Amino acid sequence: MFKWLEENTPKLVLAPSFIAVMVFVYGFIAWTAWVSLTRSRLLPKYEIDGFIQYDRLFASPRWDTAFGNLFIFGILFIVIAMILGLLLAILLDQNIRTEGALRTIYLYPMALSMIVTGTAWKWILNPGLGLEATVRGWGFENFTFDWLVNPDMAIYTIVIAAIWQSSGFVMALFLAGLRSVDGEIIKAAQVDGIPTWRVYTAIIIPSMAPIFLSAFIVLSHLAIKSFDLVIALTGGGPGYATDLPATYMYAMAFSRGDIGQAASSAMIMMMVVFTIVVPYLYSELRSKDG
Amino acid sequence: MSKILEINNLFKSYGPVEILKDINVSIDQGDFLVLVGPSGCGKSTLLNCIAGLEPITSGNLSIGGQDMTTVSPKDRDIAMVFQSYALYPTMTVAKNITFGMKVRGVDQATQDEKLAYVAQQLQIEPLLKRKPGQLSGGQRQRVAMGRALVRDPKLFLFDEPLSNLDAKLRVEMRTELKALHQRLGASMVYVTHDQIEAMTLATKIVVMKGGIIQQIGTPAEIYNRPANLFVADFMGSPAMNLIPAKAVKNGIGTAIQIERNGNTPIVLSDTKNLDLPEDVILGVRPEDISDASLRANNETQEADCVIEIVEPAGADTFAVMELGGKHVTARLHSETSAKAGETQRLAFDLGKVSYFAPDTGKRLN
Amino acid sequence: MADYSMHTVRNNNPIGKIALRWGLYVMLGIFAVFYLMPFFVMLTTSLKSLDEIRTGDLISLPREVTLDAWRTAWSGACTGIQCEGMRPYFWNSMLIAIPGVAISTLLGALNGYVVSQWKFRGANIIFSLMLFGCFIPFQVVLLPMARVLGMMGIAGTIPGLIFVHVIYGLGFTTLFFRNYYVSIPSELTKAAKVDGAGFFRIFWSIFLPLSIPIIVVTVIWQFTQIWNDFLFGVSFSQAGTQPVTVALNNIVNSTTGVKEYNVDMAAAIIAALPTLLVYVVAGKYFVRGLTAGSVKG
Numbered sequence: 028m029f030k031w032l033e034e035n036t037p038k039l040v041l042a043p044s045f046i047a048v049m050v051f052v053y054g055f056i057a058w059t060a061w062v063s064l065t066r067s068r069l070l071p072k073y074e075i076d077g078f079i080q081y082d083r084l085f086a087s088p089r090w091d092t093a094f095g096n097l098f099i100f101g102i103l104f105i106v107i108a109m110i111l112g113l114l115l116a117i118l119l120d121q122n123i124r125t126e127g128a129l130r131t132i133y134l135y136p137m138a139l140s141m142i143v144t145g146t147a148w149k150w151i152l153n154p155g156l157g158l159e160a161t162v163r164g165w166g167f168e169n170f171t172f173d174w175l176v177n178p179d180m181a182i183y184t185i186v187i188a189a190i191w192q193s194s195g196f197v198m199a200l201f202l203a204g205l206r207s208v209d210g211e212i213i214k215a216a217q218v219d220g221i222p223t224w225r226v227y228t229a230i231i232i233p234s235m236a237p238i239f240l241s242a243f244i245v246l247s248h249l250a251i252k253s254f255d256l257v258i259a260l261t262g263g264g265p266g267y268a269t270d271l272p273a274t275y276m277y278a279m280a281f282s283r284g285d286i287g288q289a290a291s292s293a294m295i296m297m298m299v300v301f302t303i304v305v306p307y308l309y310s311e312l313r314s315k316d317g
Numbered sequence: 318m319s320k321i322l323e324i325n326n327l328f329k330s331y332g333p334v335e336i337l338k339d340i341n342v343s344i345d346q347g348d349f350l351v352l353v354g355p356s357g358c359g360k361s362t363l364l365n366c367i368a369g370l371e372p373i374t375s376g377n378l379s380i381g382g383q384d385m386t387t388v389s390p391k392d393r394d395i396a397m398v399f400q401s402y403a404l405y406p407t408m409t410v411a412k413n414i415t416f417g418m419k420v421r422g423v424d425q426a427t428q429d430e431k432l433a434y435v436a437q438q439l440q441i442e443p444l445l446k447r448k449p450g451q452l453s454g455g456q457r458q459r460v461a462m463g464r465a466l467v468r469d470p471k472l473f474l475f476d477e478p479l480s481n482l483d484a485k486l487r488v489e490m491r492t493e494l495k496a497l498h499q500r501l502g503a504s505m506v507y508v509t510h511d512q513i514e515a516m517t518l519a520t521k522i523v524v525m526k527g528g529i530i531q532q533i534g535t536p537a538e539i540y541n542r543p544a545n546l547f548v549a550d551f552m553g554s555p556a557m558n559l560i561p562a563k564a565v566k567n568g569i570g571t572a573i574q575i576e577r578n579g580n581t582p583i584v585l586s587d588t589k590n591l592d593l594p595e596d597v598i599l600g601v602r603p604e605d606i607s608d609a610s611l612r613a614n615n616e617t618q619e620a621d622c623v624i625e626i627v628e629p630a631g632a633d634t635f636a637v638m639e640l641g642g643k644h645v646t647a648r649l650h651s652e653t654s655a656k657a658g659e660t661q662r663l664a665f666d667l668g669k670v671s672y673f674a675p676d677t678g679k680r681l682n
Numbered sequence: 683m684a685d686y687s688m689h690t691v692r693n694n695n696p697i698g699k700i701a702l703r704w705g706l707y708v709m710l711g712i713f714a715v716f717y718l719m720p721f722f723v724m725l726t727t728s729l730k731s732l733d734e735i736r737t738g739d740l741i742s743l744p745r746e747v748t749l750d751a752w753r754t755a756w757s758g759a760c761t762g763i764q765c766e767g768m769r770p771y772f773w774n775s776m777l778i779a780i781p782g783v784a785i786s787t788l789l790g791a792l793n794g795y796v797v798s799q800w801k802f803r804g805a806n807i808i809f810s811l812m813l814f815g816c817f818i819p820f821q822v823v824l825l826p827m828a829r830v831l832g833m834m835g836i837a838g839t840i841p842g843l844i845f846v847h848v849i850y851g852l853g854f855t856t857l858f859f860r861n862y863y864v865s866i867p868s869e870l871t872k873a874a875k876v877d878g879a880g881f882f883r884i885f886w887s888i889f890l891p892l893s894i895p896i897i898v899v900t901v902i903w904q905f906t907q908i909w910n911d912f913l914f915g916v917s918f919s920q921a922g923t924q925p926v927t928v929a930l931n932n933i934v935n936s937t938t939g940v941k942e943y944n945v946d947m948a949a950a951i952i953a954a955l956p957t958l959l960v961y962v963v964a965g966k967y968f969v970r971g972l973t974a975g976s977v978k979g
């Protein structure tokens with residue numbers, strides 16, 4: 028009896044976490060998937076009724092906006108954050124005296140809750156009292172910056188706030204990557220007389236391909252999960268103009284009492300993440316094991 | 318007196334892959350057994366099986382006369398030194414050495430006594446309060462040995478303990494290890510891929526390849542009478558020359574005929590009573606080919622050989638020639654008159670040669 | 683890239699070199715302003731009176747520093763029906779975060795230890811499954827979790843939130859420890875086994891003392907994640923058990939009464955202080971946590 032315990036201790040120790048993950052992650056995903064195929068409203072029903080929830084979802088104009096916003100926001104956020112992060116990393120890599128302090132400054136927004144970020148930017152972009160008023164006060168009477176309450180432009184305020192929050196992280200990633208490039212390759216290039224900027228474009232940046240990938244994965248993950256920021260900054264408004272799948276799901280689940288819709292929208296979010304993350308994880312695990 | 322280590326018909330597989338096949342070996346108290354072979358031959362796996370760190374698929378294993386096939390490592394009365402020394406990085410040298418005793422609940426006084434003894438034996442007294450990170454490679458080696466010594470076990474196991482040291486240090490530690498063995502009279506099982514280490518340290522060598530034992534014997538046996546082509550080629554540096562030849566019985570014995578490119582074959586006459594097939598591989602060590610003028614005993618046969626390259630190496634000069642389509646190395650005296658491109662009369666000591674069958678690789682004489 | 687950059691510019695253009703250098707610092711400075719500006723604005727706004735805010739300038743320093751907004755934010759602001767300020771919710775977050783961090787870190791350490799040092803068949807599959815769990819959007823577990831918490835009787839309670847954060851933090855903490863322990867040679871465990879130590883002994887005496895750097899990284903990461911969380915907080919808490927992020931959102935988005943922007947800002951800073959403090963004090967470990975596993979060595 029004791030010998031069995033002793034031999035199997037590792038498995039027994041891992042078991043609770045494993046069971047927890049199986050139940051609370053995979054089991055729950057299965058439950059949500061199941062419910063997304065039913066006619067559940069306020070309470071879950073369990074008879075499968077086919078894909079009506081998805082039909083309703085794709086026919087809903089609110090979802091259309093939300094899903095479209097995901098792409099607008101996602102693409103802009105990821106691209107600009109990566110460019111900005113790379114730029115800052117390259118600048119900081121130039122043997123700057125105050126590098127430590129600057130790194131701290133660029134990165135601190137990551138330590139904040141997205142609610143805090145949203146609150147701060149909501150104030151800054153406040154049409155009557157924020158940036159617009161300030162610039163007008165400087166004499167530019169006709170300056171308008173009412174993006175926050177403009178249905179067409181509001182989504183871009185979210186882009187700005189998200190970039191502010193996360194570009195420091197991308198910078199940290201890229202800076203670490205820049206510095207991990209083999210110094211001897213750079214010396215060889217120097218001896219060959221290649222100018223600095225060329226060394227960056229032709230040698231360093233291409234060798235950082237895996238880091239671009241990591242940054243992309245993390246940023247897209249952040250984009251898809253964006254819920255806190257939208258709630259704090261615009262509440263999904265004006266109207267539904269800045270709705271994202273995450274806010275749509277929450278509204279369906281807890282305000283509208285439409286669990287079927289909540290489940291189906293959650294599953295769509297799940298699938299989007301799935302298609303991005305699974306290939307990445309697969310290749311990562313393959314190369315790390317062996 | 319029972320054997321200190323006895324392994325019978327040991328097989329080990331990882332799933333479908335057989336790593337060790339039918340291993341049978343035993344040693345007496347005081348033996349220094351070396352498991353030697355190329356990477357992947359299974360020697361480390363066998364050592365781990367002896368230690369109990371890996372389970373055996375079939376067969377049995379006993380230490381000190383007691384069956385240990387399913388016993389866990391801590392109850393086998395063994396101590397082990399690892400290639401990377403595996404010292405506990407956050408503990409001082411003293412704590413590293415006494416950790417095992419602490420786990421077993423040995424009282425403090427005994428712990429201190431044994432620690433002092435071992436520290437003095439290995440001359441590591443000044444290092445006792447340091448952490449492994451502050452020690453040099455050689456010092457860490459000693460501490461790892463101290464940790465093993467303090468257990469006073471039936472069997473010491475070493476897994477390539479010298480591989481991480483630089484060449485000079487390796488030679489020093491080898492000598493120390495041998496001295497330790499002689500002083501303690503301990504039984505040791507040692508794994509290495511370095512055949513020089515095997516030859517210098519062992520009282521008994523097991524040559525392994527592909528999970529199968531190729532030969533078990535004393536260093537002299539392995540060196541002078543290798544059991545097959547693999548052992549002949551693997552052990553000894555520079556390697557034994559392995560020359561394809563034809564064997565034809567003549568009136569006085571067997572004529573060994575070796576072809577040469579663009580030249581007449583040389584014929585050596587072996588007068589011993591041999592029963593060789595027509596195609597053989599002649600195995601002759603470089604030191605058994607010498608200047609004809611210098612060596613003469615009953616068994617030598619002389620031949621004129623065209624020297625291709627001459628490599629002076631201090632005390633010796635190596636001469637390379639082509640025989641039987643192979644590059645053959647002879648170890649000549651440093652003052653030899655051999656020159657590249659010229660012919661030199663060389664003597665082959667047929668009393669020391671080995672004959673192998675080309676198809677099976679097995680030894681024929 | 684240390685000595686490389688500017689030394690290749692030839693010395694026959696010293697003015698160009700200095701200009702380039704200046705340009706570099708100016709750009710870095712502009713970005714620094716971009717990142718600092720929001721916090722600066724938050725701080726100054728929180729110290730202004732409402733009148734000043736209405737008339738004034740976003741980026742001006744307060745003409746008259748007043749701490750009224752801070753007092754209100756801490757103990758008087760309204761988060762719905764209650765008007766107790768952030769104080770009770772600040773303690774809620776502490777009550778959630780501290781046990782949550784401790785438990786998930788300990789479990790992550792044990793799990794990482796098992797997966798990296800005690801390989802058994804299926805260990806890697808289990809690890810992969812746990813790893814994938816890190817990446818799911820939590821929306822997909824909100825509904826069933828709400829039901830299960832109800833069935834367990836801990837819906838809307840602090841222990842309920844601790845439970846949720848531990849479960850969904852396990853993936854990351856296990857990842858951190860596993861990546862750290864994987865680089866420790868297995869011979870160390872073997873030597874300890876030969877010395878007679880068992881599973882827990884080896885963990886306690888050998889691995890834990892080695893783990894200080896990764897423990898710090900994990901604790902900082904988990905604390906930041908749990909303290910800053912909003913989604914679980916708003917989904918699984920009730921009026922009295924809400925964390926500080928939910929309270930902040932309630933204060934800022936409350937529809938009753940006059941909008942007190944200075945109070946909003948003060949409340950935001952209160953919510954941000956702990957993680958900000960952790961960042962300032964132990965920032966480099968924070969960065970290590972962010973880049974752990976993301977940068978290929």
